[in-house]
Amino acid sequence: MIDTRLKTFLMLCKIRNYRKTAEALHMTQPAVTQHIHYLEQAYNCRLFHYENRILTLTKQGKILQTYAQNMCYQEKQLQLKLQQHEGRTLRIGVTKTVGGFEIDEKITNYLKVKGNNICVVMDNTDHLLQLLSEGELDFALVEGTFDCNQYASRTYKKEEFVGVCDKSHPFANKIIPAQDMFKEHLFLREEGSGTRHIFESILKEYNHDLNEFSAVTTISDFGLMMHLIKELKGITFAYKSVLKHDYDLCSFHIQDYIIYHQFNYVYLNNPVSLEAVDYFDQF
Structure with a gap:
């Protein structure tokens, strides 16, 4: 199970406001502050600081964000695998160009395998990368640019x-x-x-x-x-x-x-995400 304090940290990374993070998580603002202070003490570093009154991740905070995103994603994958007895389910994101004109044959071949299922989200690159960071997708297939330091990728x-x-x-x-x-x-x-x-x-x-x-x-x-x-x-x-x-x-x-x-597979940098890309790419 992922530590609740890490989930609080990830929500604050997304919203960048203590009060709004507390509202989103149905917590008090002091409780959010306590969670962040606990993590800062545990890892002996500052995770956030203010730049021109805007809450900003420190270098160490960005590192923790990447690791926490991977942990949450892998926990979701574990839950899916424990509940699924045959085949597999993939959650993929595709841009409108890719989804409309590029991968229909791959998805068809993938679904011919007994037990396989798929959830396809079609949206623009920015929103797909956001969903990827939140662990809602196994990978995204995009033609747009992305941060190579935050995501792993492979040319499609x-x-x-x-x-x-x-x-x-x-x-x-x-x-x-x-x-x-x-x-x-x-x-x-x-x-x-x-x-x-x-x-x-x-x-x-x-x-x-x-x-x-x-x-x-x-x-x-x-x-x-x-x-x-x-x-x-x-x-x-x-x-x-x-x-x-x-x-x-x-x-x-x-x-x-x-x-x-290039069209690229973009995914979180962990073995589970890479295995999902490898599996889908064979079709």
Whole structure:
């Protein structure tokens, strides 16, 4: 069993406020303070300090956070294994690009094994990493960036990052000068999504930004975005795999912009998480 004081510590790491942590855990604020003081005395180090009146983890606090997250995750896995007699259940997170266009065959093959079950959470990269840190996922399959110091990872595949438009758009199947794309109506995923972060990073690398486009519309739903791109003759940027099921869409390339990016398995750095990745990856 995980020490209750470690669970209090992890909640404070998440909320960064003693009063709100106490409310979330149905405790008194002095009890939260006592739990943190106990851990600081036990490990002989400060776990939190204030920077500009904001509660912040110390270097030692970040180390304890990583270990505590792993302990909570492994306890949840133990509970699942003790209750399951045949097969296994995985809890995985996937971004909308990966979930919509990349892993349907893997999940199908995985579920063909008797007793296997799976819970799939589809969301943007930032939220999936949060769930991973909280021990709610065995691993996440993402295309966005992540902190390599906080998570372990393995490459799933490399994929070309391209412009996407309707097949009747003047850009379809062409290589265009960079300045031409700024005349277009750009559709993008919400902040926190991997594809948006990648595209903004590419623009920054070439000394451009989103304000240069004639119009920018944010859409969190991929299906709606593709519908609007067809109807309004807009453009977006995404992995080439999004085209494989929609024959009304085409790719285009920006001159001198040749970009490949990785899809990664991201997981907590412990043997149980690694074994979950190994098991799923074989399918």
